[in-house]
Amino acid sequence: MERSRSTRIEGPGQRPWRFDFALDHDGTVSRQTQLTRALVREIQRGRLQPGAMLPGSRTLADQLGVNRKVVVAAVEELVGQGWLETRPASGTRVAASLPRSAVADVELPPPRKTGPSRREAPFVSITDGLPDPRLAPIAELSRAYARALRSVHRTAVGYGDPAGDPGLREVLSLFVNQARGLSTTRDEVFLTRGAQGALGLYALAMLGPGDVVAAEVPGYAPAWRAFEFAGARVTHIPIDGDGLRTDLLEKTARRLAGRLKAVYVTPHHQYPTSVSLAPERRMRLLQLAERFDFTVLEDDYDYEYHFEGEPLLPLHATGGSRHVVYIASLSKLLAPTVRLGYLVASDACIRQLRQTRAVLKRQGDTVLERAIVELFEDGTIQRHARRARRTYKARRDHLHARLSALPSLRECFEYTVPAGGLALWLKLRRGSAEALVASARAERLLIAPGATHLPEGHLEAFRFGFAAHAPDELSRICDALARCVSR
Structure with missing residues (x-):
């Protein structure tokens, strides 16, 4: 002192x-x-x-x-x-009246330095098909975000539209119409916090106790949790090499006698297996939606990443717009931390979503939304999408080559190289997925067993997300896997 x-x-x-x-x-x-x-x-x-x-x-x-x-x-x-x-x-x-502020009067200790242990390498996760944030146009996004923040500060006089920034909704409407074959307007687009945010908001706005949602199995468990959180019950429909078993869905719809309100599907690259819904089943699904009056929740989370042939048009674009809610995400295109998704739905559905959003949190992330408008308009996102697609295809091919080159992995796993997506679905020919998970942890490698994608039971498979790892990193991961299966 x-x-x-x-x-x-x-x-x-x-x-x-x-x-x-x-x-x-x-x-x-x-x-x-x-x-x-x-x-x-x-x-x-x-x-x-x-x-x-x-x-x-x-x-x-x-x-x-x-x-x-x-x-x-x-x-x-x-x-x-x-x-x-x-x-x-x-x-x-x-001052005669002294201030009291819950923020300004708080003094926090200096941040502690944290990081991985010097003795142990950090864990490497291959549990999902996440994009590589190192490829994202972060510098461009940062500059656009700063400009958007200044603009909003100058012009905003209150809360924004619960459906999201009108400019980005207009841009996305043109985008899905041109690139994905939809026929929609700005008023039918609703911005959300990623695809999961779209699922959660839809569930709260449109579902309730007594309603039933059918979903693929194996499938995307976070979507099931969103429906259940709203009070709905989830019934599971198996998939095979052609996607959702629409014959079993028909039996389920008939049995539920009007209580089936929605069917959740990932038809382009099924989660977690990456298989595509066969054309005849796509048409059958839309026919069943018309016949039994349920909504198809189409989660098209990684449409940009299709590497061979022409990508399948969304169900919403093939005459099913009356019964289809189309959900997509820019988080898979940019980075997981950029939480921005959207859905395309009917006027009646959009009205319900507006009312629900207004109660929960009034509006979305206006600054981020306006920054993304700028990146679309100057072509940054389009250029990034082309570059990322080439990069991820090369990583998929490298992973396939490494899995084929290592005898222990070639003998242990079977899989089909998907035409698109950011992950491989590896099925074990021998051993158990749980044992492999435990062995992988000793190699500082995180794997989610197939049971993660089931409501119950075991599945001797796992999803290998390759997109977030460069070729040399994928080689090291494959070497670690080879040591695991050799045990």
């Missing part, structure tokens, strides 16, 4: 008295911060009462041994915070 010389200060209604206080000798903060903290501390302790007058800046600077500019800046800061007040020709006094 560094103690000042005596400071004379005038109390309310009387002339100055002697007043001593100390500055913290803290080399990590400026002298201005030391002074502001010291004054606030004395005010909070009650030594400086409301209305008490401070000495002039020159006097205080001389007594504390600091530059007068430091004192002036500290006083201005405390006036801005409400601790002090200045009166013309009367000097500076402690």
